[in-house]
Amino acid sequence: MAKNDLQGTLDLLILKSLAQTSSMHGYGIVLHIEKVSGELLRIEEGSLYPALHRMEQNLWIRSTWALTETNRRAKFYSLTPTGRKQLAIAEKSWEQTVKGVQAVMRFA
Template identity: 60%
Template sequence: MPKKADALQGALDLLILKTLAARGPLHGYGIAVHVEAVSDDVLRMEEGSLYPALHRMEQSGWVRSSWRTSGSNHRAKFYGITATGSRQLADEERNWRQVVDAIQRVLQFA
């Protein structure tokens, strides 16, 4: 059985951007907790994948970060989606639907 993290391969950007669009600015841990909770612990974001992805997205202009105080009264870097990130999210969602549809066709007619 594949590891939970393997299920994220190719969908990490989509999940991060969608989470930020739906929930507003969050720190990395908050993003990971949200995805795990909503997916009933099927999808798990490892720090070694999540933070490099956030950094890459920030460099691409898809997210913007700022230092804030978290709910536990610690300073944390919060990420929010930008207008460019919203356009990228729409592209990512469209591409994901195409992949899911293609896989569904193969499973149905194999």
């Protein structure tokens, strides 16, 4: 799988997580992905924050500063209408990737 495919997978996970809530801070996104995946997927901060920054530059997400549940100041991210469109594109791409991998696996 090419690096862009892996980057796209991270984007998909983040966008999907944000689509399921009104907003989340970075660590909340990490926890959400870990919890929903049954601890199978772990996102490192070194991958998460550059992805969030890139997605914000692409206008897929927006951020605002607010207090966490523990009264710490953090950036909270939410999905934009452009991000919702990108999520739909990423979901279709992921479905095609899964179909391709499954086809190869049947013949391997």
